[in-house]
Amino acid sequence: MRNHQVVSVWLEGELGAGRLAIGSRLPGERAMAEQLNISRASVREGTRVLEALGVVRAGVGSGPQAGTIITANPALALDSALRLHVASTHLPVGDIVQTRLLLETWAAAHASPESPALRSATALLDEMDAHDDGPAGFLERDALFHVALAEATGNVLIGAMMGSLRGSIAEYTQRLTTGLPDWEATSGRLRREHRAILEAILSDDGAYAAALVREHIEGFYQESGVHGSAGT
């Protein structure tokens, strides 16, 4: 085992034993180096990995925000990993879109009507009605709306995955809108569909909500001139 991995292993042990938890502050790099019998450079390499995985957050200076603190951001790991693997052309965007469709339909079917995440989802829809700042602003809120639905299922993993996928698809979706003949008409339709989906979830009609989501997503891609890429 390489020395920098000692840090991950050690942390996993501490977490498992309950000696450390989310919000805890790790020992200083110099102290940890001595404690684990490795150099500070190795400690730093280890913490960089933990940081990339969304497990810790490093802050300089002193005070509450300083030091290396345990956080919980599983989406971060997925996010950066997706970016790079897409860039390496090893991960087709079509696969991501397909996965998104899978997760979203499931989320719509299993979202809890009582989830507080639905309140922010409602707020987002209101914003989309109130503001009219073009495709960019609309899609931004659209993405957040869909992530909120995923979070409403209470499943942390699926919520994190949706959050990461959203970022990866954002650019792609943005590009699609440029080919649309009538943005006003499209956005109006999308807004109505959002309301219907939310309504179905709040009425505890998961199956109907899932069907609406499927139509919603597939409809958008079809209108944007993409065929078959999201054939779930």
Place this chain on the structure above:
Amino acid sequence: MRNHQVVSVWLEGELGAGRLAIGSRLPGERAMAEQLNISRASVREGTRVLEALGVVRAGVGSGPQAGTIITANPALALDSALRLHVASTHLPVGDIVQTRLLLETWAAAHASPESPALRSATALLDEMDAHDDGPAGFLERDALFHVALAEATGNVLIGAMMGSLRGSIAEYTQRLTTGLPDWEATSGRLRREHRAILEAILSDDGAYAAALVREHIEGFYQESGVHGSAGT
């Protein structure tokens, strides 16, 4: 932006521009440090992150396996991230099981009968029949079988996710088997179900395959004394 992030950004640019691709060898750490105008320590921190995300693989010495080489292992990032986030109790195992069920039923429904991955799946089932090395060996092949099904869909992302999920659940599943009254009977049933699932996929009957997978998984958890954790 911190210096070690320069490496990721630079690599993403190189990949996007096509100057580097999977299999390419990165410049040596010393050369990269000079090229990017950062210290070797920073370069190393950057490559550690890339390594953790499954984007590169580092090898010492000289020859074909030496140096830092671009790979494509998206599952690695998810794998280590899941381990740590589960350890931090931020990610319930139930969520993972639930996600697994979602991905697997979808995979069964969308696996391509012509996929070469199904051949290795068949081989795994034959091995499970031939060898009888207890729950440990059985579950190992069982996991690989399910991952093979996911890969048979051709969706890289879903395949990678399944691979990571299985790893995270492995220990959990292992523990469940200890509570089983009659392992022989259970393994026999699981083997028959595997055959039926594979048969359904090869017959291009995705819907039936998905239903079988659902029963297969839920049945196992129920028999193991877990109730409701996998309620998709």
Place this chain on the structure above:
DNA sequence: TAGCTTGTGTGGTCCGACCACATGGCCGTA
């Protein structure tokens, strides 16, 4: 020719130093 030796380049590790930063306590002043 076969086998050993040596050279070269790779990542792995370590040390010691300095920097920027944020805080909290000390000290001088009003």
Place this chain on the structure above:
DNA sequence: TACGGCCATGTGGTCGGACCACACAAGCTA
């Protein structure tokens, strides 16, 4: 006493240089 500025302290961030283990390839040797 109360206020305000200064500085000691501890944090992560960065750097340069050094040495190691390793794996291969070229060259030397028997």
